[in-house]
Amino acid sequence: HISSLFALEVLDSRGNPTVEACVTLNDGSSGRAIVPSGASTGCREAVELRDDDPARYQGRGVLKAVANINDLIAPALIGQRADEQRRLDRLMCELDGTDSKSQLGANAILAVSMALTRAAASHHHQPLYRYLGGSNAHLLPVPCLNVINGGRHASNNLDIQEFKIVPHQASSFAEAIRMGEETFHALKTLLADSGLGTGIGDEGGFAPMLTSNEQAVELILQAIEAAGYRPGEDISLALDPAASEMADTGGYRFSHSDNALRSADEMIELWQAWLDRYPILLLEDPLGEEDWAGWETLTRQLAGRVELVGDDLLCTNPELLQRAIDRGVANSVLIKPNQIGTVTETLDCVALANRHGYGCYLSHRSGDSEDTFIADLAVAIGCGHMKTGSGCRSERVAKFNQLLRIEHELGSQASFAGRGTFRTRSA
Numbered sequence: 001h002i003s004s005l006f007a008l009e010v011l012d013s014r015g016n017p018t019v020e021a022c023v024t025l026n027d028g029s030s031g032r033a034i035v036p037s038g039a040s041t042g043c044r045e046a047v048e049l050r051d052d053d054p055a056r057y058q059g060r061g062v063l064k065a066v067a068n069i070n071d072l073i074a075p076a077l078i079g080q081r082a083d084e085q086r087r088l089d090r091l092m093c094e095l096d097g098t099d100s101k102s103q104l105g106a107n108a109i110l111a112v113s114m115a116l117t118r119a120a121a122s123h124h125h126q127p128l129y130r131y132l133g134g135s136n137a138h139l140l141p142v143p144c145l146n147v148i149n150g151g152r153h154a155s156n157n158l159d160i161q162e163f164k165i166v167p168h169q170a171s172s173f174a175e176a177i178r179m180g181e182e183t184f185h186a187l188k189t190l191l192a193d194s195g196l197g198t199g200i201g202d203e204g205g206f207a208p209m210l211t212s213n214e215q216a217v218e219l220i221l222q223a224i225e226a227a228g229y230r231p232g233e234d235i236s237l238a239l240d241p242a243a244s245e246m247a248d249t250g251g252y253r254f255s256h257s258d259n260a261l262r263s264a265d266e267m268i269e270l271w272q273a274w275l276d277r278y279p280i281l282l283l284e285d286p287l288g289e290e291d292w293a294g295w296e297t298l299t300r301q302l303a304g305r306v307e308l309v310g311d312d313l314l315c316t317n318p319e320l321l322q323r324a325i326d327r328g329v330a331n332s333v334l335i336k337p338n339q340i341g342t343v344t345e346t347l348d349c350v351a352l353a354n355r356h357g358y359g360c361y362l363s364h365r366s367g368d369s370e371d372t373f374i375a376d377l378a379v380a381i382g383c384g385h386m387k388t389g390s391g392c393r394s395e396r397v398a399k400f401n402q403l404l405r406i407e408h409e410l411g412s413q414a415s416f417a418g419r420g421t422f423r424t425r426s427a
């Protein structure tokens with residue numbers, strides 16, 4: 001039974017306040033968790049409660065969310081069994097009483113939800129991935145490393161937010177990380193040799209000023225070769241244009257580069273042209289969160305060639321995912337626990353995707369922390385591929401390190417997902 005539950009204000013990787021919750025059970029087991037925070041957030045995400053007190057942290061303090069845990073959630077949960085996750089998550093949602101979790105804050109609710117999972121796993125003497133995923137949890141994901149950052153995650157002139165490398169032709173997760181890191185370092189050398197910036201953005205990728213979005217792709221392809229790998233064969237690409245951020249009257253504005261305005265149809269043509277030229281396996285948010293009509297056309301034209309992931313569009317929300325399934329939109333869903341706000345609802349979204357043949361692409365946030373919950377979650381749900389940063393920054397490599405530990409612990413039982421996990425016909 002839960003004997004104590006409290007929260008405190010800690011920091012995320014951008015130096016902004018965030019919530020940590022700590023749960024202790026009466027047998028001495030305990031669990032704690034820190035919630036992450038996005039920058040290019042979807043408008044239908046569960047609400048991250050901030051204090052809006054300009055006197056502290058430029059209004060970004062989370063003392064209200066912390067107080068909601070200490071004063072409202074703790075009294076309701078103390079004395080309950082931590083392993084009744086679904087019941088306790090529902091209880092917190094009822095206590096909140098809103099669809100968007102705006103009363104208590106999704107940051108408060110998720111911190112407790114994750115801490116409960118950890119405490120329950122510890123109580124049952126199981127590693128988190130096995131407690132959540134059962135005895136068959138054994139699949140290590142392909143890491144998609146975000147090696148060039150643009151959009152909201154950097155202050156350069158790239159519109160596309162994430163240029164990712166996908167080292168799928170590896171025999172293990174450890175090997176995939178090695179291939180990814182070797183390419184990351186080759187890219188650094190290439191940038192430096194070309195007189196381009198090697199400073200990094202929020203997710204640990206380089207954030208150089210370039211002449212075009214295409215140049216970012218060309219540089220990455222060169223880096224893959226310089227590291228001794230074959231683009232498309234050993235290492236492919238994934239992009240997150242985060243197009244909701246580009247939405248403007250009449251279409252999509254490339255405001256970081258040439259300020260061009262493209263209609264939805266022109267965007268689809270653009271991605272089609274990129275798919276013809278470059279070995280791209282996955283496109284996330286290639287159109288905006290309000291553009292369901294555009295998404296329908298895009299899915300009809302591109303599904304089968306490439307995995308089409310809804311991030312801002314779907315917000316890890318089972319209701320939005322159901323709508324996508326009904327309308328034939330996207331073929332994969334981004335999974336970010338803090339978009340929906342409980343572990344239970346995150347797992348419900350994954351289950352719905354699985355039932356309908358949609359992919360699940362697990363993700364960190366651009367403001368993250370040393371918390372490695374999503375590393376265990378990746379193996380628990382067997383998602384096959386995930387994004388949790390580039391080749392550096394401890395809040396990113398912490399997840400890699402946890403996955404390396406899990407692979408080591410599983411030994412010969414571990415499998416590496418590989419290319420077949422992407423929703424592409426040629427896979």
Ligand code: PGA
Nearest residue numbers: 038039040041242365366
């Ligand atoms: P965010 O970005 O965490 O800033 O929302 C990540 C993404 O768009 O996938």
Ligand code: ZN
Nearest residue numbers: 240284285311
């Ligand atoms: Zn995204």
